Amino acid sequence: MSKHHIKQLIQNNLSFNEVKSDKNYTQGLIETGIKGVQLFKVTHAMRCAPAVYEPCIVAIVSGAKEAILDGKHFIYDENNYMCCPMSMPVEAGTPTASPENPLLGVIVSLDTKVMTELSITMAAQGVKKHASGPKTQGLTLAAWDDSFTDSLLRLLQLVGNPVDIAILGEGRLRELYYAILNGQAGSSVHQAFGVGNDIARSIDYLASRLDETITIDDMAAKIGVSRAVLHRKFKDATSMSPIQFVKSMRLNTAAMKIAAGMNVSSAAMSVGYVSSSQFSREFKRMYGQSPKQWSQAKELPQELVEQSIAQTVDQTTSLRD
Numbered sequence: 001m002s003k004h005h006i007k008q009l010i011q012n013n014l015s016f017n018e019v020k021s022d023k024n025y026t027q028g029l030i031e032t033g034i035k036g037v038q039l040f041k042v043t044h045a046m047r048c049a050p051a052v053y054e055p056c057i058v059a060i061v062s063g064a065k066e067a068i069l070d071g072k073h074f075i076y077d078e079n080n081y082m083c084c085p086m087s088m089p090v091e092a093g094t095p096t097a098s099p100e101n102p103l104l105g106v107i108v109s110l111d112t113k114v115m116t117e118l119s120i121t122m123a124a125q126g127v128k129k130h131a132s133g134p135k136t137q138g139l140t141l142a143a144w145d146d147s148f149t150d151s152l153l154r155l156l157q158l159v160g161n162p163v164d165i166a167i168l169g170e171g172r173l174r175e176l177y178y179a180i181l182n183g184q185a186g187s188s189v190h191q192a193f194g195v196g197n198d199i200a201r202s203i204d205y206l207a208s209r210l211d212e213t214i215t216i217d218d219m220a221a222k223i224g225v226s227r228a229v230l231h232r233k234f235k236d237a238t239s240m241s242p243i244q245f246v247k248s249m250r251l252n253t254a255a256m257k258i259a260a261g262m263n264v265s266s267a268a269m270s271v272g273y274v275s276s277s278q279f280s281r282e283f284k285r286m287y288g289q290s291p292k293q294w295s296q297a298k299e300l301p302q303e304l305v306e307q308s309i310a311q312t313v314d315q316t317t318s319l320r321d
Helices: 002-021 112-124 146-156 162-182 186-193 198-207 216-223 227-238 242-259 264-270 276-287 291-297 302-313
Strands: 028-031 037-042 046-053 056-062 065-069 072-076 080-084 088-094 103-109 140-143
Touching: 002 037, 002 056, 002 103, 002 146, 046 065, 046 242, 072 080, 088 242, 103 146, 112 162, 112 186, 146 162, 162 186, 186 198, 198 216, 198 227, 198 242, 216 227, 216 242, 227 242, 242 264, 242 276, 242 291, 264 276, 264 291, 276 291
Parallel strands: none
Antiparallel strands: 028 037, 037 103, 046 088, 056 080, 056 103, 065 072, 065 088, 080 140
């Protein structure tokens, strides 16, 4: 019944937002007042398009979403939530959304500081989820176990009450994080936020400097390893080589900015390209369209455009699923 109550809470808040805004709220992201927690509704099917997921979990209560990472497809619905413990360049879409069967869910940012504290504390207490679990692969699907479901319900029950959020919000968010660390995605999350999280740190370093010239040697030096070790660890953690990852992060970020209205040359410069012709060549090779064609095609769903704008202002979660 807890999952049913979560769905009701999301539907009620979406309905309230529709009345409050005095318009038909068909799709997009809704702030809950809890830091890093957003509700979403999508009513139109959209094919997968470039996105950048920031560390987050996405839980679906109706419909299904799809994400593609390096050719591997992840389709998730009300049976599994998606966990992305590191910034990742993906393609994402809403394959089955419709006005009759809208996609509904919640996205929760994973706060690096809190997740790291919890992971290290659990390790100190002898919890070693990563010891027998699979290697991190950028995205993980995890079942809604009782702990996750109950803690998500308790968190969403605060929405609409600013006093409850101010007093209880951080604690209940921390409770949800703990449930994630103990769940099926726990191995990936511990590896990303726990002791020895070299690749996660190098990805954070890169993601905050997309407009700078960052070399593979720079990334290797940042975590104190050789190029060969960096390459191996990157493949283990993301399924991509460092060079593939850097290019995907830059091009996906530029594609989102173009879809949000930024002109092509500005988008190229914002992710570190100094040659517009090189940018156009690599963009077309990646997506099969020139940047100009992409800007005219408006490939991104509206809620993802909103998210890309939000990321520009403040690096929070990404719902580009």
